Amino acid sequence: MRTRASVTIRLPSSVHRPVASTTTPSIESASARANHILEPYHVLQGRPMPSSARPVRVRIAPSPTGDPHVGTAYIALFNYVFAKKQGGTFVLRIEDTDQSRARGDSEQMIYDALHWTGLSWDEGPDVGGPFGPYRQSERAQHYKDHVGILLAKGEAYRCFCTAERLAKVRIQQQAEKKNPGYDRHCRDADPAEGARRASEGEAHVVRMKVPLSGDIVVKDELRGPVTISSEQLDDQVLLKSDGLPTYHLANVVDDHLMEITHVIRAEEWISSTPKHVLLYQAFGWEPPLFFHMPLLRNSDKSKISKRKNPVSINYYRDIGILPQAMLNFLGLMGWSFGDDKEKFTLAEMIDAFAWEKVSLGGPVFNLEKLTWLNEKYIHDLDYSQLADTVMGWRLNKDYLVKVLPLVRERIKKLDELVPAIEYFFSGDLDYTAVLADMKVPDVAGKDVGKALLELVEKLEAKEGFAAPMIEEVSRQWVEATGWKSKNAFMLLRLAVTGRKASPPLFETMSVLGKEITRRRLRSAAELLGKAG
RNA sequence: GGCCCCAUCGUCUAGCGGUUAGGACGCCGGCCUCUCACGUCGGUAACAGGGGUUCAAGUCCCCUUGGGGUCACCA
Numbered sequence: 001m002r003t004r005a006s007v008t009i010r011l012p013s014s015v016h017r018p019v020a021s022t023t024t025p026s027i028e029s030a031s032a033r034a035n036h037i038l039e040p041y042h043v044l045q046g047r048p049m050p051s052s053a054r055p056v057r058v059r060i061a062p063s064p065t066g067d068p069h070v071g072t073a074y075i076a077l078f079n080y081v082f083a084k085k086q087g088g089t090f091v092l093r094i095e096d097t098d099q100s101r102a103r104g105d106s107e108q109m110i111y112d113a114l115h116w117t118g119l120s121w122d123e124g125p126d127v128g129g130p131f132g133p134y135r136q137s138e139r140a141q142h143y144k145d146h147v148g149i150l151l152a153k154g155e156a157y158r159c160f161c162t163a164e165r166l167a168k169v170r171i172q173q174q175a176e177k178k179n180p181g182y183d184r185h186c187r188d189a190d191p192a193e194g195a196r197r198a199s200e201g202e203a204h205v206v207r208m209k210v211p212l213s214g215d216i217v218v219k220d221e222l223r224g225p226v227t228i229s230s231e232q233l234d235d236q237v238l239l240k241s242d243g244l245p246t247y248h249l250a251n252v253v254d255d256h257l258m259e260i261t262h263v264i265r266a267e268e269w270i271s272s273t274p275k276h277v278l279l280y281q282a283f284g285w286e287p288p289l290f291f292h293m294p295l296l297r298n299s300d301k302s303k304i305s306k307r308k309n310p311v312s313i314n315y316y317r318d319i320g321i322l323p324q325a326m327l328n329f330l331g332l333m334g335w336s337f338g339d340d341k342e343k344f345t346l347a348e349m350i351d352a353f354a355w356e357k358v359s360l361g362g363p364v365f366n367l368e369k370l371t372w373l374n375e376k377y378i379h380d381l382d383y384s385q386l387a388d389t390v391m392g393w394r395l396n397k398d399y400l401v402k403v404l405p406l407v408r409e410r411i412k413k414l415d416e417l418v419p420a421i422e423y424f425f426s427g428d429l430d431y432t433a434v435l436a437d438m439k440v441p442d443v444a445g446k447d448v449g450k451a452l453l454e455l456v457e458k459l460e461a462k463e464g465f466a467a468p469m470i471e472e473v474s475r476q477w478v479e480a481t482g483w484k485s486k487n488a489f490m491l492l493r494l495a496v497t498g499r500k501a502s503p504p505l506f507e508t509m510s511v512l513g514k515e516i517t518r519r520r521l522r523s524a525a526e527l528l529g530k531a532g
Numbered sequence: 533g534g535c536c537c538c539a540u541c542g543u544c545u546a547g548c549g550g551u552u553a554g555g556a557c558g559c560c561g562g563c564c565u566c567u568c569a570c571g572u573c574g575g576u577a578a579c580a581g582g583g584g585u586u587c588a589a590g591u592c593c594c595c596u597u598g599g600g601g602u603c604a605c606c607a
Contacts, residue, residue, distance in 0.1 A: 063607045098606055163605080179534055180603065205605055223537070232535050232603080240605040247607045271536055271602040294538080294600095301599055329544095332556090336545055340555040359545070362600060366543050369557045379570080 056088025058262050060121070061251065063095045064106035066460075067312035067514075068113030070365070071266060071296050071304060074330045078293055079264045080119050081331075084350045091258060092124030094135045095251070097244045105463045113313040117323050118346065131258040136250050143245040146253045146283070147206050147238055151191070155282035156238060158194035159186040160204045181234030182207065206239040208248075208279065216274040221291045222358055228274045236275050248272060252279040255288055264291045267362075268303065291355065294334045297362045304365055306460075315515035316370075319427035320393055325374040332373075333363040343376055394425055402511045406503035424512060429498035429520060431527055438494045438528060440487045448491065449529035451481050455492075456521050465514040467506040474506065495524035 060076040062069070083090040092114070096102050111126055123129025133139055150156035159182075169183050186194070187209065198204055211230045218226045238249040245253070255263060270292050280287040298308040305311065316326055324345070331349050332342060335358050344352070381389060403424050411417055423429060431438065440448050455477045462469050478488040493502050496509055496517055509517045 061607090065607075095607060101606065159605095166605090177533075220537090226536065228536070234603085237605050242605075244605090246605070251607090266601095267537070268601055269607095292537085297600080299543080303601070332544060334544095338546085340546070342544085342556055356548090360538055361540095361545095362538075363545090364543055366557070369544060372557055375570095 054259065054261050056083060056086040056262060057091060057258065057260050058083045058088060058264055059091040059093050059255070059258065059260050061093045061095045061254075061265075062110050063098070063101075064110060065098065065101040065103055066106060067314060068106075068109045070311055070313055070316070070330075072110065073114065073117050073119070073313055073326070074296055074333060075264065075266055075293060076114060076117075076119050077327060077330050078291075078335070080121075081346070081350050081353050082262065082264060083122075085353045088261075089122045090120075091129070091131070091260070092121040092126075092134065093254060093258070094125050094137075095247065096135060096137045097240075097246070097250055099137075099242065099244070103463055109314070113317075116313065116317055117327055119327070136254065137244070139250075139254065140244060142257065143239065143249055143253055144243070147245075147249070150208070150238070150282055151206065153282065154191070154209065156206050156208050157187055157189070157191065157235075158198055158204045159207045159235075159237075160194070160197060160202060161185055179232075184235055187235060203241045205237045205241050207235040208238050208275065208282070210235050210275075210278060216277060218270075218273045218277050218290065220270065220273075221289050222355060222360065223292070226270065226273075228271070230274070230278075233275060233278075238279075248275050248279065252276050252283075252285075256280070256283070256285050260288050262291060263288045264293065267292045267295050293358070294360050294362045296333060297364045299364055299366075301362065301364065303362075309365060310367075310515070310519055312515055314513075315519060318394075318513055318515045319519075321370065321374050322377045322389070325370065325377045328377075329370045329373050332369075333365070334358055334360070343373065399424075406507055406511065410503065423497050423499070427516065427519070428523060431494070431498060431524065434494045434498060434500065435527065435531070437500060438491060438524060440483050440491060443483070445528040445531040449525040449527075451477075451483075452491070452495065452521055452525035452528070454480075456518055456525070459514070460518070465510055465517070467504075467510040470509050471506040491524075492521075496520050 058079040060072065060079050062072045080090050082088070094107055094110075096107070107125075114121075121127065123131060123134060125132075125134040128134075147156060151158070161182075165185070166182070169185075170180055173180050173183075186207070194204070210233045214230050215227050216230055216233075218228070220226055236248055237246050239245055254260075273290055273292075277287055296304040298304055300308065302308070310316070313326075317323075327346055328344060328349075331337075331344065335353075337344050337349070337352050338357060378386065378389075403421055407417065407420050411420055438448075439445065443451075455474065458473050458477060459465075459470065462473065474489075474492065475485075478485050481488060489505055490500070492509075493505055494500065496502075496505065496512065502508055512520075
């Protein structure tokens with residue numbers, strides 16, 4: 001069982017699923033042996049200690065580039081549950097190596113959103129731990145050192161190709177209908193020469209030297225072996241010209257250094273896993289076990305996306321989904337409890353968890369079923385608990401203090417308050433009464449809808465959701481549309497409040513929050529698009 | 533398009549060679565009831581197609597079809 005098999009053992013897939021169970025580490029490490037390259041790269045030299053002795057460590061590695069994603073919570077749940085089941089450790093690592101896409105408010109939102117779901121992590125940037133730092137931007141030296149190792153071993157090389165040259169190559173390849181990919185122009189250049197140019201400060205990247213031929217076999221614990229020809233891979237960039245690593249390098253180096261034993265991530269990563277396996281090979285490290293969960297889907301089965309589905313965890317929080325319901329629902333996606341049980345707690349899920357119960361078809365994220373589950377959880381609460389829950393949500397002083405400045409001048413008696421602020425507590429609005437007014441003179445509804453969507457995109461690109469920012473973006477948008485601002489802002493007012501009269505628009509949007517506002521704008525856009 | 537993954541009701545799923553193919557959401561209807569909702573009872577609805585293997589296939593194999601993912605100095 002400890003033999004370093006140099007031939008891939010192909011088992012019928014039916015035998016793989018049992019192997020993938022919440023098995024003992026020794027069996028798992030046996031299946032890890034299947035992760036290797038065939039001729040001529042099958043020589044598995046000097047693997048470190050067998051993983052049977054290694055305690056289970058898993059991680060979630062979100063990138064702080066936007067709003068906290070429901071897919072992050074989904075994958076976090078499975079990592080968490082597996083870790084708890086195994087008595088292992090759950091690590092949160094922030095993958096912020098893309099300085100151009102980084103968003104300042106995003107990291108904190110990830111913490112907040114994950115905490116809201118009820119999931120917690122044992123190690124992470126905010127809580128520390130023995131394998132820190134847990135923020136990749138603070139680990140640059142690790143990556144540089146490891147790239148140095150690869151360079152020295154001849155497993156990587158410096159590439160001085162310009163973006164322009166790369167673009168030209170790409171166009172050429174398209175014209176010849178060849179697979180796009182780096183043409184390996186710098187691959188066989190003299191390394192010493194490369195080192196010299198680099199030391200003179202010449203901009204360059206470091207690329208992985210992918211074997212020119214042979215198959216790479218990746219063992220996915222949920223599917224069995226996946227074979228990919230190395231001809232499908234190009235010489236992936238490992239270190240960008242800004243000195244920071246790409247995902248591929250960073251994730252391999254960090255998973256190794258952080259002693260991650262099981263990589264549980266989304267299916268979209270399957271096709272780049274061969275690169276990762278190659279990197280483990282190049283370093284002489286034992287790879288972790290890979291589990292690729294199916295992707296959450298829109299109702300049209302495409303990968304879940306914000307254009308077609310609310311995708312921010314904060315949206316679900318703001319419309320009053322209970323965190324227990326959210327977790328329970330995510331647990332129903334691609335996994336089943338057994339015994340027809342659909343409502344279960346986190347603790348019950350941990351207890352019942354097994355990889356065999358994962359189904360591989362991509363589950364459609366169905367808001368109706370989530371809502372049904374949520375109803376069940378609400379009904380479970382006694383009145384005191386429900387009161388607390390509702391107050392913890394939006395029926396509280398903090399929120400009221402934000403709403404009141406917008407309505408105080410508009411009420412004469414207290415009994416007018418609740419009717420006046422109803423839409424500050426609603427999710428979706430009913431536009432039937434105002435639909436006739438939701439239009440811009442001489443502009444087709446379809447085009448009005450499109451313009452609205454453009455505004456949503458512009459708002460999404462910004463950090464935070466403060467009124468001045470909204471006003472600035474909205475005014476620029478109005479100008480771009482060429483519409484009369486009177487018409488444009490009435491349109492927004494109707495979309496956001498469902499009423500022709502409301503407090504100042506931008507403040508209202510800000511108080512409502514980004515998620516509810518975005519949703520209403522999108523709903524209105526869709527409605528107008530349909531109306532033609 | 534190349535490569536890879538996937539495939540049971542509209543949706544989430546159970547099924548791991550022999551089942552009247554089960555449950556749940558949604559939808560429809562009955563009951564409960566001052567209304568509505570809840571609850572409850574019932575109904576609607578699926579093995580993508582074609583070849584094999586087998587006494588026997590939703591279950592195993594192959595092909596087709598369909599869907600998805602991926603092909604960046606993004607993760």
